[in-house]
Amino acid sequence: MKFAVLVFPGSNCDIDCYKAVEDAIGEEVDYVWHTATDLSAYDCILVPGGFSYGDYLRCGAISRFAPVMNEVAKAAEQGKYILGICNGFQILTEAGLLPGALIRNMSLKFRCHDTVLKVANADTPFTRDYAPGEEIVIPIAHGEGNYYCDEETLASLQANNQIVFTYGSNPNGSLGDIAGICNEGxxxxxxxxxxxxxxxxxxxxxxxxxxxxxxxxxxxxRHDAAAIR
Incomplete structure (x- = not known):
């Protein structure tokens, strides 16, 4: 399996993602600059945290127009695995690959500490090693992590089981305690x-x-199933 870690001007968690792939599963991983126009060699794309383009305009609003995001959209349509973390989540919502938006924390303060998450959906390619409802400890570090969407979108997320993680103790005011979501696929x-x-x-x-x-x-x-066919 081959991973791509996207790098935008201002990314600061790209090295963390790269090392996590190396240390957690030992698979091949590359840094891919935001100007790249071909992601066909990769099976999973990691969109890391940080402050891409200094968070000017809105978090992720400029990165959304980087050339590589056209390729991320194509990869999503092809069913490849895409994980956006923190600023990466913001970029994915700005790009329309995930619904909703991330706005300022309700406290108007940057929050950086461990937090308890509940695994709301253990039936995704990213969460299959967790138990449904399991509580896990994962750190946060964000000033604009307050997830928001309209009532219709929230109802759709709930109906389609697209809410993947929720906060045990909401640190930012996110609607429905939402910490992570997935697309319908x-x-x-x-x-x-x-x-x-x-x-x-x-x-x-x-x-x-x-x-x-x-x-x-x-x-x-998936690879084994394709080989059998």
């Missing part, structure tokens, strides 16, 4: 907490490691 996930910062007990938690093992298992199952 389940192959694109965005979340504000940082699983790449929770892959080793030395970091305070290794609960994020299973996101990466889940992705690898999902890819292997």
């Amino acid at each position: 389940g192959n694109v996930i965005g979340m504000m907490p940082h699983p790449e910062r929770a892959v080793d007990s030395l970091l305070g938690s290794e609960d994020g490691k299973r996101m990466f093992t889940s992705i690898l298992k999902a890819w292997r199952d």
